[in-house]
Amino acid sequence: MNHELKIWPQYFARVKDGTKTFEIRNNDRGFQMGDTVLLKEYVPTQVGEPGHYTGEYLARKVGYVYRAEGNSVVFSLMPLDWRVNE
Incomplete structure (x- = not known):
C-alpha cells in the first residue's frame, strides 16, 4: 500500500x-x-499564512512497525529497494 x-x-x-x-x-x-510512504515536505500554517507544500518529497519503505499505546505506531524508514524477508 x-x-x-x-x-x-x-x-x-x-x-x-x-x-x-x-x-x-x-x-x-x-x-x-x-508499505511505501511518500513524505511530502509541508510548511504548517503560520499567523496570517496558510500552510503549503514545498514540492520536495522523499519516498521510503516501511520497515519494522511497533504498535504503541492507543492508536499510535512507530515504524522504521527503509530505502525503496529494501525487501521484507519472509
Whole structure:
C-alpha cells in the first residue's frame, strides 16, 4: 500500500540527511511492513499564512512497525529497494 504523508521541514531535513530513520504516527492508515510512504515536505500554517507544500518529497519503505499505546505506531524508514524477508 502507498501512503502520502505531510512532514514538517525540520523533520524532512533529518530524514533526508539520514539522522531520522523512523516515523511516529497515528495508525489511521493501517501501516504495514513493506508499505511505501511518500513524505511530502509541508510548511504548517503560520499567523496570517496558510500552510503549503514545498514540492520536495522523499519516498521510503516501511520497515519494522511497533504498535504503541492507543492508536499510535512507530515504524522504521527503509530505502525503496529494501525487501521484507519472509
